[in-house]
Amino acid sequence: MSGADGLPIVFEGPLAIVGGGVVDPALLVELDRRGVALVGADGGGDAIGDAGLVPAAIIGDLDSLSNRTGWEQRTRVVHLAEQETTDFEKALYSTAAPLTLALGMTGKRLDHTLSALNAMQKFALRRHLLLVDEVDVALAVIGPFSFEAAKGERVSIYPLAEVSFARSERLLYPLDGLTLAPGGRLGTSNEGLGGRVEIVPADDTPWLLILDKSHLPALIDLLLAPA
Structure with a gap:
């Protein structure tokens, strides 16, 4: 099914938007097992397919998606021709979820990485966003936040x-x-002292908390926990 009718696509659980950058197929499989919905941002649909999975939707200007016709027979494909935003942003404004992960938005091209950071800033006020790369996970935070970190662990x-x-x-x-x-x-390469780290800003300006990717499962659980 194709078309932009019925947007935004609403997900009751967590969502992962997958781009065409560096993506770990094993992580996609693990997220799928955890019940995380997968949406391809244009060519990110192919990355999901390469992991042996079918995305819940593919969204973008579709200039880098292979075999669009084949994908339209398997899932919803949303073609958004406007060129004012990136495919990541198109996927963001076309979906809603209690927590959104972004994979494959970094690596390969620096301009894509910078665009992903820009999108994190733009959408941080509207939704919980986690940017995941090969090494780190970056959470867009507004207001106070606390989490567990081992002694000597990097906290940026x-x-x-x-x-x-x-x-x-x-x-x-x-x-x-x-x-x-x-x-x-x-605030690059600060360190935890062991135990629960608490960070309290003085205003509601978005900022990024960057931790080792091993924190991803704990952050997902923390952000989905009832208030």
Whole structure:
């Protein structure tokens, strides 16, 4: 089935939007087993197919999707011809979910990576977003956030815009009273002191928490937990 009618596509559980960058097929299979819906952002549909899976939908301008006709016989294909946004953004504004993972949005091309970070900033106010690459997971955060980190474990805080922090707990380098900004001071390679890290910003500006990818299952569970 093709077409843009009936948008946004609403998912009751977590969603993974898959792009055409570097994607781990084993991770796609694991996410599928966990009940995470998979949506291809244009050529990301092929990445899902290469993992032996069928996406719930494929969304984009479809300039890099192979065998569009074949895919239309297997799943919903949404063609959005506008060129004001990336395929990742098209998939974001065409879907709704309590938690959205983004895979295959980094690697291969630097401009695609930068576009993915831009989309994270634009959509952070509207939905929970996790950007996953070969090494890390980056969570777009608004407001206070707490999580478990081992002693000496890398914890990076990256500002998507100028953001001030009221305080932090269990970080080697406290954020108390600091302002981070692109082109200014960053929070790269901080470290946990062991136990529960708490980060409290002074405003609602989106920021990125970057952790090792091993944190992905715990972050999914944490973000889906009842408030």
